[in-house]
Amino acid sequence: MPSLFNRYAVFGACLAVAALSLALMPIWIWLWPLALVATLLSAIGIHDLWQSEHALLRNYPVIGHVRYLVEGIRPEIRQYLLEADDDKLPFSRSQRSLIYARAKNESGERPFGTLLDVYSNGYEFISHSMRPAPLADPASFRITIGGPQCTQPYSASVLNISAMSFGSLSANAIRALNQGAKRGGFAHDTGEGSISPYHRENGGDLIWELGSGYFGCRTESGGFDPERFAVQARDAQVKMIEIKMSQGAKPGHGGILPAHKVSREIALTRGVPEGVQCVSPSRHSAFSTPVEMMAFIARLRELSGGKPVGFKLCLGHPWEFMGIVKAMLETGITPDFIVVDGSEGGTGAAPVEFTDHLGVPLREGLLFVHNTLVGAGLRPHIRIGASGKVVSAFDMASLFAIGADWVNSARGFMFAIGCIQSQSCHTNRCPTGVATQDAGRQRALVVPDKAERVLNFHRNTLKALAEMMAAAGVTHPRDLGPHHLVRRISSTEIKLYSQLLRFIEPGSLLTGGVDGEFYASAWKLASAASFEPASPRPA
Numbered sequence: 001m002p003s004l005f006n007r008y009a010v011f012g013a014c015l016a017v018a019a020l021s022l023a024l025m026p027i028w029i030w031l032w033p034l035a036l037v038a039t040l041l042s043a044i045g046i047h048d049l050w051q052s053e054h055a056l057l058r059n060y061p062v063i064g065h066v067r068y069l070v071e072g073i074r075p076e077i078r079q080y081l082l083e084a085d086d087d088k089l090p091f092s093r094s095q096r097s098l099i100y101a102r103a104k105n106e107s108g109e110r111p112f113g114t115l116l117d118v119y120s121n122g123y124e125f126i127s128h129s130m131r132p133a134p135l136a137d138p139a140s141f142r143i144t145i146g147g148p149q150c151t152q153p154y155s156a157s158v159l160n161i162s163a164m165s166f167g168s169l170s171a172n173a174i175r176a177l178n179q180g181a182k183r184g185g186f187a188h189d190t191g192e193g194s195i196s197p198y199h200r201e202n203g204g205d206l207i208w209e210l211g212s213g214y215f216g217c218r219t220e221s222g223g224f225d226p227e228r229f230a231v232q233a234r235d236a237q238v239k240m241i242e243i244k245m246s247q248g249a250k251p252g253h254g255g256i257l258p259a260h261k262v263s264r265e266i267a268l269t270r271g272v273p274e275g276v277q278c279v280s281p282s283r284h285s286a287f288s289t290p291v292e293m294m295a296f297i298a299r300l301r302e303l304s305g306g307k308p309v310g311f312k313l314c315l316g317h318p319w320e321f322m323g324i325v326k327a328m329l330e331t332g333i334t335p336d337f338i339v340v341d342g343s344e345g346g347t348g349a350a351p352v353e354f355t356d357h358l359g360v361p362l363r364e365g366l367l368f369v370h371n372t373l374v375g376a377g378l379r380p381h382i383r384i385g386a387s388g389k390v391v392s393a394f395d396m397a398s399l400f401a402i403g404a405d406w407v408n409s410a411r412g413f414m415f416a417i418g419c420i421q422s423q424s425c426h427t428n429r430c431p432t433g434v435a436t437q438d439a440g441r442q443r444a445l446v447v448p449d450k451a452e453r454v455l456n457f458h459r460n461t462l463k464a465l466a467e468m469m470a471a472a473g474v475t476h477p478r479d480l481g482p483h484h485l486v487r488r489i490s491s492t493e494i495k496l497y498s499q500l501l502r503f504i505e506p507g508s509l510l511t512g513g514v515d516g517e518f519y520a521s522a523w524k525l526a527s528a529a530s531f532e533p534a535s536p537r538p539a
Contacts, residue, residue: 010063011045018042075423090344095391096415102460103416103453123488126397127496129473136475138462139185143405143478145240147336147381149298151306154205154239157186158465158477159396159458162387162408163209163244163312165193167257167266167278168425170442172450173434176417178204179447180454189408192244192280193257195232196269202451206237209312210300211244213280215270224286226303233304240337241300243284243311246359247341256280260428261437290327290528298333310337310383315365318518319533322526325376329510330528334381338373339408340366342388362388363402367501370403375509375519391415393464400477401485401497416457417450 018038021031041062048054048061057064094115101108116123146153161181166174168191175198181188182204190199192211199206210229213222217229233241257266257278267274287293293311301309315321328334342362360368366386373379386399387408396407411419418432425435433445469475472484482497489495508514509523527534 007059008061011042011048011061014038014041014045014062090389091391091411091415091421096421099391099412099415099457102464103457105456105460108460108464119488119491121488121490124394124398125486126394126401126468126472126484127486128471131473133470133473133475135470136466138459138466141462141465141477143383145310145337145383145405146308147334149301149334150308150336152304152308153336154187154308156239156406157184157458157462158400158406159462160187160207160385160406160408161189161413161454162410163189163191163207163242163247164410164414165191165257166196166198166269167193167261167437168435170430170433170436170445171196171198171265172442172445172447173414173417174198175201175447176445176450177413177454178202178206179451180413180416180458181205183451184455184458186458187239189242193266194269194271195238196265200237203237205239207240207242208233208238209242209244211280212282212284213270213272213278214286215272218271222281222285226299229300230303233300233307238304238307240308240310241304242337242339243297243300243309245284245311245313246316247312247314258426258428263437266437289530290323291331293324294327294331294333297335301336308336310335310339312339312341312385312387314341314343315360315368317533318368318522319525319527320531321369322372322523323528323531325372325378326526327528328378329376334378337383337385337405338369339385339387340369340404342366342386344389362386362399366399366403367503371502371504371519372509374506375504375514375523377507377510379506393461393468396461396465396477397468397472397480398485400480401482402501405478412461413454413457416453418445418453 015038018035018041021035021038025031025035044065045061048057048064051057054064056067098108100106118125141158142155143158144153145156161177164177169177174196178188178199179202182202185205187205187207188199189207190196190209192209192213192215194216195206195208208216210217214224214229216232217225219225232238259275259277262272262275262278264274266278270278272278287296297309297311301307313321340362342365343359344361366384370379370384373382373384383405384403385406385408386404387410389411390396390399390407390409391412399407414434415421417434419434420432422431424430428436428438430436430441433442436442465477469477469480472480474480474484482501482503485497486494487497487500489500502516504514504516504519509519512520514520514523525533
């Protein structure tokens with residue numbers, strides 16, 4: 001009986017107040033607001049008792065709604081009131097604050113020492129030199145991308161905007177990113193959603209990402225259209241072509257753009273039906289083997305007029321990437337670059353299991369790709385980019401130290417243009433107008449102001465990188481090596497990354513002299529003729 005009373009106490013009180021206030025209203029007319037509220041709550045309670053969708057509301061009419069209200073605002077309460085500075089959800093308050101400060105040209109300095117526990121396992125740092133190098137000009141942090149088969153190499157910044165499609169991002173977000181890239185002299189990856197009119201407005205350098213949906217150069221049946229590709233690729237604004245094999249957020253899963261985001265202009269940009277969910281196939285139809293992939297790369301390079309062509313992947317089965325490398329050796333065709341995306345990356349929505357438990361994290365993927373190219377004797381001809389949760393100068397330096405030539409950042413630039421990590425990118429209700437196609441919501445994003453912040457974030461991050469490198473005794477990111485990066489592995493021991501990681505010798509995969517079973521066994525499984533393993537997997 002006490003349990004029954006507790007469950008229905010609030011509902012009963014609403015009924016009693018409603019009945020009493022209605023009875024007394026002829027005498028005290030001022031009771032009408034109370035009567036209205038109590039009657040409304042009583043009606044809600046009656047509905048709760050009769051509905052069948054929520055068991056909680058049937059047992060706790062009226063008061064049960066408080067639970068759903070609190071649950072609805074829980075992410076905001078946690079982020080604004082309860083979250084610690086170093087809670088990474090997925091980016092910590094400290095990381096976001098640093099990006100906001102640099103984007104606004106505010107000081108990123110911190111008083112009174114670090115908030116990190118420097119004696120905890122996993123703490124990392126860059127060792128410094130007793131003779132720091134002269135401070136380099138961040139504008140000199142550029143690399144040339146283009147191998148021996150490329151006739152239009154591209155001089156790229158070491159920090160660029162990672163792949164984010166128009167459709168996932170709003171028109172104003174694309175405008176701001178591209179205008180900032182134009183002013184700062186760095187590249188803007190289009191994402192697989194193709195080149196929209198908003199990428200064109202300000203003329204910033206573009207890396208055209210070509211996904212399995214071939215958006216912007218597809219036939220009516222969804223295949224690759226070489227003529228449409230050539231028209232877009234030969235445009236002077238397009239500097240490089242990037243084939244998307246897989247992405248960190250959902251490797252092995254095609255991209256998804258919900259139907260409510262597929263507006264008329266997105267449909268025209270991508271070449272798909274308006275108002276219909278846009279799903280990219282999980283794999284390419286233009287090639288099915290590593291050898292065919294190399295032929296496709298050569299074809300794209302020719303159709304584009306000799307521009308750099310490469311591919312992006314989140315590493316999966318090691319023998320598949322090694323099969324691609326064997327195809328390079330067999331055909332003599334090499335990509336100009338490879339972008340390694342980490343499983344911790346991702347700006348859009350993805351199935352939880354894919355986000356949490358599929359794909360190789362960035363550092364392990366980067367090291368494997370770097371080592372494989374070194375072991376095959378191909379590393380001097382192929383540049384490596386890295387993307388996945390890169391927001392600070394230390395993030396960049398740690399990737400340069402283990403093999404990257406340049407880095408891409410997606411969420412860092414999203415924060416720069418106003419993202420508050422509401423994690424509502426897939427709902428079309430982004431509160432800051434970054435990831436929505438709602439015209440009213442994206443109007444809040446003022447392009448000139450946010451473009452300035454994109455420029456500031458890029459410039460100030462590279463400035464911080466220059467200062468960090470000078471302290472380490474080097475003047476260019478290419479001079480950073482694993483001996484500069486240090487990791488704590490216990491409360492009493494630290495090790496250089498050159499001690500922790502194995503870097504294989506040039507050409508050792510070809511001579512059979514590679515040290516270590518992992519690389520040797522994966523190389524034996526790899527085939528240029530198929531993405532399948534060449535022999536049964538070991539028991």
